[in-house]
Amino acid sequence: MSDDSLSPEEFAEAAGAAILDAQSRPDATRDVLAEAGLFSVSVDEDHGGMGLGIAFSVPVAQTAGEKQLRFPIVEQIVLARAFAGTEQGEALLGGALTGTIAFAGALEAGFAARAAFATTADVMLVAEGEGAALIDLASVTVEADATLDPEAPSGFARLEGATVLARLDAAGYAALKRDVTILFAAFVNGAAEGALNRSAEYLAQRVQFGRPLSAKQAVRHHLARMKLGTEAAIARLRRALLDNEFAESRAIETALTGALSNAVFVVEKAVHLHGGMGFTEELPLHYSLRDVRKIETALQAGAQTRAIGRAFIDAA
Amino acid sequence: MSFDTNVTLPDPATDRGAFRAHARKWLAENLPSTLQADSLDFKYPSLEEARVWEAAMHKAGLWGMTWPKEYGGHGLSLREHLAVNKEVGALLMPESVGSIGKELAGPVIMAVGTEAQKNHFLPNILTMSHMWCQGFSEPEAGSDLARLRTRAVQQEDGSWRVNGQKIWTSGAAKADYCLLLTRTGTVADKHRGMLMFAVPMNTPGIRVVNIKSIDGKDSFAEVFFDDVVIADDARLGAPDEGWSAAIRVLSIERATNRMYRPWRFEAELKFLVKALKSDPDLAQKLEEADVQKRIGQIVTEIDGLKGLIERAVDQMMGGAPIGARGSLSKLSWSETHQSFMGFAYELISGVTPLNSALAQRAKKHFTTGYLFARAETIYAGTSEVQCDIIAQRILNLPTELKA
Numbered sequence: 201m202s203d204d205s206l207s208p209e210e211f212a213e214a215a216g217a218a219i220l221d222a223q224s225r226p227d228a229t230r231d232v233l234a235e236a237g238l239f240s241v242s243v244d245e246d247h248g249g250m251g252l253g254i255a256f257s258v259p260v261a262q263t264a265g266e267k268q269l270r271f272p273i274v275e276q277i278v279l280a281r282a283f284a285g286t287e288q289g290e291a292l293l294g295g296a297l298t299g300t301i302a303f304a305g306a307l308e309a310g311f312a313a314r315a316a317f318a319t320t321a322d323v324m325l326v327a328e329g330e331g332a333a334l335i336d337l338a339s340v341t342v343e344a345d346a347t348l349d350p351e352a353p354s355g356f357a358r359l360e361g362a363t364v365l366a367r368l369d370a371a372g373y374a375a376l377k378r379d380v381t382i383l384f385a386a387f388v389n390g391a392a393e394g395a396l397n398r399s400a401e402y403l404a405q406r407v408q409f410g411r412p413l414s415a416k417q418a419v420r421h422h423l424a425r426m427k428l429g430t431e432a433a434i435a436r437l438r439r440a441l442l443d444n445e446f447a448e449s450r451a452i453e454t455a456l457t458g459a460l461s462n463a464v465f466v467v468e469k470a471v472h473l474h475g476g477m478g479f480t481e482e483l484p485l486h487y488s489l490r491d492v493r494k495i496e497t498a499l500q501a502g503a504q505t506r507a508i509g510r511a512f513i514d515a516a
Numbered sequence: 517m518s519f520d521t522n523v524t525l526p527d528p529a530t531d532r533g534a535f536r537a538h539a540r541k542w543l544a545e546n547l548p549s550t551l552q553a554d555s556l557d558f559k560y561p562s563l564e565e566a567r568v569w570e571a572a573m574h575k576a577g578l579w580g581m582t583w584p585k586e587y588g589g590h591g592l593s594l595r596e597h598l599a600v601n602k603e604v605g606a607l608l609m610p611e612s613v614g615s616i617g618k619e620l621a622g623p624v625i626m627a628v629g630t631e632a633q634k635n636h637f638l639p640n641i642l643t644m645s646h647m648w649c650q651g652f653s654e655p656e657a658g659s660d661l662a663r664l665r666t667r668a669v670q671q672e673d674g675s676w677r678v679n680g681q682k683i684w685t686s687g688a689a690k691a692d693y694c695l696l697l698t699r700t701g702t703v704a705d706k707h708r709g710m711l712m713f714a715v716p717m718n719t720p721g722i723r724v725v726n727i728k729s730i731d732g733k734d735s736f737a738e739v740f741f742d743d744v745v746i747a748d749d750a751r752l753g754a755p756d757e758g759w760s761a762a763i764r765v766l767s768i769e770r771a772t773n774r775m776y777r778p779w780r781f782e783a784e785l786k787f788l789v790k791a792l793k794s795d796p797d798l799a800q801k802l803e804e805a806d807v808q809k810r811i812g813q814i815v816t817e818i819d820g821l822k823g824l825i826e827r828a829v830d831q832m833m834g835g836a837p838i839g840a841r842g843s844l845s846k847l848s849w850s851e852t853h854q855s856f857m858g859f860a861y862e863l864i865s866g867v868t869p870l871n872s873a874l875a876q877r878a879k880k881h882f883t884t885g886y887l888f889a890r891a892e893t894i895y896a897g898t899s900e901v902q903c904d905i906i907a908q909r910i911l912n913l914p915t916e917l918k919a
Contacts, residue, residue, distance in 0.1 A: 404914050415915040420907035427906055428844050435823030436816075442826075445533040445599055454816040461816070506805060509812030513802050516789035 206252070211241065212259035219267045229271050234295025238273065239280045242379075247284035248293055254281075254379050255441045261383040262434075265390025266397075268487045270352055272317040274387055275301045278379040279325060279334070288323060288334055288366045297322040299334075300355070301380065303498040307333050310359050314498040318342045318355020323365060330370035339363035349490040354498070378452065384495050385437045385456040388463040391488040392430045395463075395470035398485065399423060402474055419473065426469055429462040453508050460501045463492040517565060519546045519572035528596050535577075535592070536599035542576045543603055553608035553881050554787040556873055563690055566613040567644040578604065579618060580642040583626070588639035598775050598829045605779025608787060608881075616687060617641035617648035619773040620766075621695040625714065628753035628761040637693075637714060649691035649717070651682040651739060658684075659901050661697070662706040666741060668698035668713070674748040676713070678721075678741045684895075688724045688737035691717050696741075697762075700755050710759035712752040719744055731887035770842030770896065771828050777849045778821040781856060784885070785814060788860050791878030795871045801863055810859055817852045824848060840909035847902040850892040861886035 218236030222229045233239065242257045243249025250256070257277050264273045276292060279299040283289030291297040300321040302312035307328040312335075315324050319342050325332050340362045344353035368376060400423055403414040413419050437455040444450060467488045471478035478485055523542065526534035549555040551569065561569065573579050574588075581597040583589020590596075612618065622641045625633055640646040657663040666680025678698055688694070694715045701709040715722070721744035726734040753761060789811070792798040801807055824845045832838055860882040867879040893899045907913045 400911055400913060405917075407917060412914055412917055414907075414913040417904075420911075420913055421900070421903040423911055423913060424847075424903035424906035427911055428847055431844055432817075432820035432824055432848060435827045436820040437823075439819065439823035439826055445536045445602075447533070454819040457812065458816040458820055461813075502809065505812035505816065506809040507812070508815050509808035509810065512785070512811055512815050513789050513793075513808065516786045516793070 206256070208256045208259050210259075211256055212263050215260040215263040216267065219264055219269050222271070223267065223269065229269075230276075230295045230298055233271065233273065233276075234293070239276050239293050239295070242277065242281050243284045243289075243293055247289065249281070249284065254382055257379075257383060258386040258437065258441070261386035262390035262393070265387035265392075265488075265491070266394035268391070268394065268484055268491070270487065272298065272300050272321065274380065274383040275299050275316065275321075275325075277383060278376050279323075281379060282368055282372055282376040283334065283366055286366050292323075299323045299325065301325045302327075302355075302357070303500075305357075305359075307335070307359055307362065307364070311357065312359055313345075313354075313356045315342075315355045315357070316494060316498065317352060318357065319344045319353060321355075324355075324357065325368075325376075326359065326362075327373070328367065330373070332368045332373040332376070333362075333364045334366040334368075335359065336363040336365050348493060352490070354494060381452050381456045381499075382437070382441065384499060385433075385452075385459040388459045388492050388495060389430065389433050389437060391492050392426075392433065392459075392463040392466040395467045395485060395488050396423070396426045396430055399426070399470040399473045402477075406475075413473075422469055422473060426466045430466060433459045433462040453504060456499065457501055457505045457508060460492065460496045460499075461505075463488075464496065467492055517548060517568055519569070519576070521572050521575035523576045525577040525590065528592065528599075533599075535596045536603060539578055539600045539603035540606075542578065543607055546572065546576070547607055547609055551609050553610075554783075554790070554874075554877070556877055558877065561610060563613060566610060567647075569609075570612060570614050571642075571644040574642045574644070583622070583638065583642065587626070587634055588642045594772065594829050594832055597772070598826065601774075601776035602779050605776030605781075606783050608780070608783050613687065613690075614641065614644050614647060615774070616650050616691075616695070617646060617693075619769055620650055621648040621693070621714070623765045623769055624695060624712070624752060624762050627765050628712075628757060629714075630749075632749070633714065633752070646692045647687065647690055648693050648695060649685050649688045649739075651685055651694045651696040651715075653684045654681060655683050659898055663703060664697060664699050664710070665703060666696075666698045667702075668700055668711050668746070670700070670748075671745075676711075676746045676748065676751070678713075678715075678744045678746055680741050682739040682741070684727070684736050685724075685739045686736045686895075688717070688739050689726055689734075693717060694722075694739070695752075696746075697759065707759070709755050711755045712759060712762060713746050713750045714752055715744070715746055715750055719746065721745070730890060731884055767840060767842055768832075768838055770846050771825075771838045772832075772842075775825050775829075777853070778818045778825065781818050781821075781849075781853055782815075784860070784881075785811065785818070785856070787878060788863065788882065791872070791875045792863065794874040798867070798871060798875055807863070814852075814856050814859070817848075817856075821845065821848050821852060840905050843897070843902040843905040843910070846896060847899055847906070851899060854889040854892050857882065857886040857889040 222232040238260050240249040242254045245251035280292040292299050298321045300315045300318050302315040304314045305312040312326040325334050340357045342355045342357045346353040406413045436458050440450050440452040440455040477483050526538050528535045549557040578600050580589040581592045585591040625637050668676045668678045696713045696715045698711050699709050700711050721742045723740040725738045728734045864879045864882045867875045
């Protein structure tokens with residue numbers, strides 16, 4: 201399929217409808233998402249995908265963040281793309297397997313950690329030397345780290361005796377990590393956008409002192425800054441995916457670190473602006489708070505920010 | 517100073533990178549080290565030197581990109597404007613001394629001026645023959661221009677008699693013309709009855725009193741208008757018309773003027789790092805984790821601002837109205853730079869004559885920059901005004917319950 205006739209933004213609406221459908225059928229989430237083609241957008245046409253670049257999966261991930269999808273959609277998309285043409289890739293693409301990625305540990309180190317949804321996933325990618333290995337989670341024991349998120353805990357696994365199903369070489373693993381950076385940036389931008397929109401809607405209806413809270417300047421200014429941060433984060437990612445005037449590609453690291461720092465700010469502020477309601481589990485804002493904090497930890501956003509600074513210093 | 521002004525501009529249609537490459541090459545060959553703040557040769561240019569430099573930039577295709585050719589511009593698009601700005605930003609040259617003319621008065625005249633006014637004023641702005649100042653703010657009307665008091669009363673012969681006072685008028689003492697905002701009625705009329713003029717600053721009755729600012733400069737002023745008689749042909753549009761057009765122009769300008777900012781901030785950050793690296797004692801600071809992280813954050817913020825600007829250009833090139841989105845970039849650049857200058861000052865303020873010459877140059881640059889940055893969240897609409905605009909016009913937040 202040619203990229204020329206399509207724009208990535210056109211995928212947001214279709215993704216939104218599929219995600220709402222999946223959320224209404226929690227037992228069939230994976231099947232609904234697969235059937236809607238959300239895992240296949242950036243997979244080669246020769247291997248059953250749509251053959252579009254990773255930029256076309258950005259609105260899918262962003263919409264998933266905005267709608268608080270509780271499924272490892274970013275991991276599923278990038279694994280289906282990386283393992284396209286293999287048995288496991290086909291299973292990931294078609295929704296026969298759920299994949300996750302361990303962002304800490306290594307096969308040779310004997311452990312894997314910081315893997316989202318690891319207690320319910322079927323396969324997990326873990327670093328191995330310069331590349332990575334896809335292991336069968338049925339061959340290892342996964343311990344849930346439910347400290348931050350009891351409903352969707354991260355996972356820790358000891359890897360002795362792990363069955364390796366497929367492997368990525370160094371180049372393949374580097375390409376996957378780039379996709380991860382892009383799509384997690386999109387996911388947390390969506391989370392921020394969703395939290396902002398929910399806050400603006402709530403504060404326009406919540407009456408205190410005889411007027412909606414959105415009439416209060418302090419509240420309006422909080423929302424304005426949340427809007428600015430979110431617009432900048434979305435624009436930063438968009439820019440990172442476009443070549444410059446000389447057809448040179450751009451670095452993508454700040455798109456993730458900027459998205460995460462903004463999303464933490466916006467979601468925390470959204471909880472605050474909802475007052476007592478924001479502190480309840482009844483309101484689903486806490487899902488986004490847990491998601492963005494888990495991603496921040498998994499991808500070591502603080503260390504990445506420092507590395508961006510270090511690289512700037514070295515290049516100056 | 518002399519510059520190569522015998523330039524054939526590239527056709528941007530032939531190569532997307534051609535105009536940016538042209539700007540890069542011309543600046544590399546023509547910008548003297550004395551005009552580069554990160555050079556040990558740097559010295560602040562005189563007004564005449566700055567005028568000559570900016571006029572040369574215009575001839576080389578680096579100013580007036582989007583203005584029509586018949587008024588002295590280059591008839592190009594915002595894409596070329598942005599491409600040039602990236603290269604202008606990458607070098608630490610002085611801020612334009614003609615920016616009020618190029619970024620405010622010129623676009624307003626283009627929008628509401630008569631043909632005679634356009635033909636007279638616009639080419640002279642680009643050649644730096646006319647310098648402009650902006651006569652909007654008053655002691656009682658800073659952010660709230662509805663409280664403007666300077667009054668214009670039309671006389672029997674058609675001319676206008678103006679009385680009032682302006683304040684915080686940048687560059688008033690060196691300006692040839694003032695873009696003057698007055699009212700024809702009373703303060704009770706609020707935004708109604710506003711009238712704009714292009715007033716020669718040598719008109720009898722105009723008195724300029726410089727104000728010293730906290731960065732030690734006296735580049736802005738109070739301007740008094742005592743029974744100043746202005747010819748009717750200096751009027752820019754009819755009452756209300758000029759002002760409402762100016763509001764539209766200003767919203768576009770807020771999004772498009774000085775697009776070079778994030779690239780300039782990046783160049784300043786490089787200068788800061790180079791200055792610290794140039795001295796073994798200072799270089800140690802760059803090994804500190806919190807310094808590396810803060811630099812990473814600043815790079816991230818700069819990339820966000822670049823993204824906002826490039827997206828705005830793409831949207832405008834696609835025909836979309838810019839609306840209030842300029843407030844996003846104004847709030848972003850002013851607070852990003854103000855915070856960056858605070859960080860830079862903390863790193864460089866302890867430099868002594870025993871440190872490297874480049875570190876001492878940097879100390880001067882960033883100390884002045886830190887002080888001047890206090891103004892950045894005030895002028896062109898304070899941060900609070902920008903937040904109000906974003907809340908009202910972008911988020912559409914209601915102040916009353918919807919029925």
